[in-house]
Amino acid sequence: MTKKLSIRDIGRELGISITTVSFILNGKAKEKRISAALTEKVLKFVEEVNFKPNMMAQGLRTGKSKIICLMVEDISNNLLFAQVARLIEEEAHNKGYRIIYCSTGNKKEKALELIRLFRDRSIDGYIITPPEGIENEVQSLINEGIPVVLIDRNLPKLKCSHVVIENLNSTHEAINHLISNGFKNIAFVTLDSDQTQMADRLAGYEKAVSEHGLKSYVKKLGFHESPDLNINEIVSFLDENRDIDAVFFSTNYIGVWGLQAIKILNLLIPKDIAVISFDDQDLFKFYSPSITVVAQPVPHISNHIIKLMLNALEEKDTTVHEIVLPAKLIVRESSALKNA
Amino acid sequence: MTKKLSIRDIGRELGISITTVSFILNGKAKEKRISAALTEKVLKFVEEVNFKPNMMAQGLRTGKSKIICLMVEDISNNLLFAQVARLIEEEAHNKGYRIIYCSTGNKKEKALELIRLFRDRSIDGYIITPPEGIENEVQSLINEGIPVVLIDRNLPKLKCSHVVIENLNSTHEAINHLISNGFKNIAFVTLDSDQTQMADRLAGYEKAVSEHGLKSYVKKLGFHESPDLNINEIVSFLDENRDIDAVFFSTNYIGVWGLQAIKILNLLIPKDIAVISFDDQDLFKFYSPSITVVAQPVPHISNHIIKLMLNALEEKDTTVHEIVLPAKLIVRESSALKNA
DNA sequence: AAAAAATGCTAAATCGATTTAGCGATATTT
DNA sequence: AAATATCGCTAAATCGATTTAGCATTTTTT
Structure with a gap:
């Protein structure tokens, strides 16, 4: 119930600038030559008061939402997708990402509508089971530098990372x-x-x-x-x-x-x-x-999907990876x- | 590929202030006595250039993320939850909300961890299948005025809206x-x-x-x-x-x-x-x-869930609704x- | 005709973070 | 000892929206 803390409160409380706090929280203490003593002090305080930066503010400033979109055919129709959803969820959370989902019903129009809905809405990455005919929209996501991983099937006309089976x-x-x-x-x-x-x-x-x-x-x-x-x-x-x-x-x-x-x-x-x-x-x-x-091999598939996505997001890896896994x-x- | 538009660009382009644009876009034209002619002009232009407001900026200013969290036992384990997920998704999108999901595995600790993870992260509302023992966390969400709808089961110690069956x-x-x-x-x-x-x-x-x-x-x-x-x-x-x-x-x-x-x-x-x-x-x-x-009655259940949630979010309805539906x-x- | 009210719009503060440019003090070089 | 470099930190701009307070006009009331 205590009012929400901001980086400004942290600075005021410790008698330092918000710049310093921000640098420390972003792991740039060394790079920005903040003394180890102060770094320690800030981190300890932040931990104590359980401060969590406001994601909206971060998002506004950095242009990143820390949200990944999982677009499947129908999350209720095919257990495969629900299982994938479950398995990528935890790993994404560990890296500070949240996952929103949506279902295309395997309809081209629905998929286009959804991509347009989410476009310009700062979604950091897309994991998609693509219906046919959405090549242009996917390409334009890629052109904007937004990571896309296709799953379950591929769009052969596109050079786009994907995880499929044999x-x-x-x-x-x-x-x-x-x-x-x-x-x-x-x-x-x-x-x-x-x-x-x-x-x-x-x-x-x-x-x-x-x-x-x-x-x-x-x-x-x-x-x-x-x-x-x-x-x-x-x-x-x-x-x-x-x-x-x-x-x-x-x-x-x-x-x-x-x-x-x-x-x-x-x-x-x-x-x-x-x-x-x-x-x-x-x-x-x-x-x-x-x-x-x-x-x-659902766990295997899911692992590859989230690894590819996180790698593209965090390491700016723009290589196209074509993963083909054996089925049993x-x-x-x-x-x-x-x-x- | 054209650079992203902002409300400022709209204003500059039309030679009016961003205030006016904002009022019009938020449907406050009448209330703020913006002339019908200008309102029309702005809306037409916005439509033409396909302007979409930046959600991060909106979120930062308003404190609302337009994100609902769906916390289920296991989205891959119980078809009921995947079906509910599917059915509430579309209605939420229609009202401009996105849904993030997470799975508790019916574990108290996992649920607490997740709520704490999302807390102070500006999630507008929570739909939860609660494991036992998370009453305090749920109560504190409610205390902060964040809508919570419990589903599938209830927490009897709490006065909290829920949708269950007979x-x-x-x-x-x-x-x-x-x-x-x-x-x-x-x-x-x-x-x-x-x-x-x-x-x-x-x-x-x-x-x-x-x-x-x-x-x-x-x-x-x-x-x-x-x-x-x-x-x-x-x-x-x-x-x-x-x-x-x-x-x-x-x-x-x-x-x-x-x-x-x-x-x-x-x-x-x-x-x-x-x-x-x-x-x-x-x-x-x-x-x-x-x-x-x-x-x-999965569709019936889902309808009630999303109606309750959207009603609480949009109409600020803080009444506790206890919905009990028949099973067949x-x-x-x-x-x-x-x-x- | 003067005062009051309504009309139509806008300037500027604000939300909470990141990041660039830079300031003063100390340490090192010449 | 003066010039330069390093250290440790910060002021202020910025992201793109919302919202409060208020400024000219025009219209209505008295």
Whole structure:
């Protein structure tokens, strides 16, 4: 309840100028030749009265807000993003940064609107899962010297730091696993999207299938608001292609829809149809049968993201870092040996 | 790339004082008797050059940061919190507020540390899922006139606005549902915690059980870091009480642990043991059998939270609002009529 | 017609920090 | 001993907004 302290109060209390206090608080005591004795005294006093500089004033003067924006597809929709949010939070706090979040719903317009909303609002850095079509806005952030780290997917037209996983290789490996377990008519259900992560997963599928001379069954879902419409699309697709004996869902919520579709069709996993989904989650681990997944190394990913961001912010590192991390095939019951 | 505009530039450009510009931008034109013509002219110009006031400067002068802190247990652990985060985000943005988040892990020390970190950092308001023992810090926020809305649970020692659900009644209803479906030895698995939401759920259980003269089986789990230890505790509990024919899990992650425990014990749901869990999620909906749950009205809850917060911030409404919303029993396969 | 009130606008102080330029005292060099 | 350098610290400008007090005019009242 005591009135808020300012650097001016500190100076008055100790009989010194605010300049000196500021230098000491910013670790410039040595550089500015403030005596060790005075430095010590000020730091001790500041500690005692628990003085915290006013961030607004600091921000106004320095032009830095110490705020990082985390722009994800939907923080409530994809556990991956919530987990990343959780993991980067602590490290950011340790370095004195706060994180604000926002969700684009994977909509270009929403993303543009949000970037424009935050622009000129002194956000120090952006961590973004970019929808397609926001290249220009991202580029202009970069042009202004604002650090941007893209995550989950890349914008290939841009030279911009990003942290993604080996989508092609890991999908390739997963499809090969199905093939070596005896499945021959393997379907790939994905979104009708050109985003790099989706394109790479599809490429991994196509590669494996063509290497083994198998037929390719690809279903690209439209963007329906309602899950039910998506489930219906999957039901129709599987129903019209009864020779399919295995299916790969290219992302976790498609996986969830897929399981429902399979339940509706009354198919048995893996006897009638084997299943692998991208992204692990409780549902897949505890489902009966448990579902084989390609799991992303979330802590590893998060570490890289926040390291890149903090490095760009604190060390003014403007190098473009392209981090590609391996994903892991976790084999469970849903992809067991055919007819075993 | 054009240098950032300030209110001063606007004034210079139009040949008027910054005072006038400021009044107009703050909607005080009428009140301050600025002519309609000039007001129009300024607004048009501001629109044209896309001027956005510097939030740091505004914040420094007004003492308001336009930032709300959302402090949850774990944004990645409980879908409820991620969903709330998502739903309050847009409304907050509409009113010009940003949301920063942080996770307490339900630890008192972490919560205190975070509040202290953000204190004196000009956060305009706090939305908190409070662990026990942070009453004093919350009270001192309130004393300073900073709006606080507690969510998911209450701190009964405090007069503080909160948004919770009818934990007692909804649990009572769920247990009654089990009873009327023929179950007699109903267990209640919860956390060893005095938090109000947990206490109320337990009270709802005890009430139903005692009203029907049934035996009470309550298991309070310790706080283990590892899920496996919790699962083991549930396994032992169920194994030592083989007469239990139904179990209520008091929160969603306990529900997930419980399902695993039941799988380990090779019990059939609902034949060997009926199951109800608090909080709905995909896993419960799609599980085989599907799991009966007490579902929270997440959009409804979120609406109330952000309304309360914005009202306190914008209208200076200091009334204590105690919002208690109904929860909904969603009956699924896991609680089907005994021996049906 | 003089006094009072309303109109339309602005000068300047202020919020709390950072940072540039520089001042007086002591120490070192020549 | 005078000139120079170093030491230890500070005055004042600045960031970009808000807000109080008030100054000319014009209009209304008496």
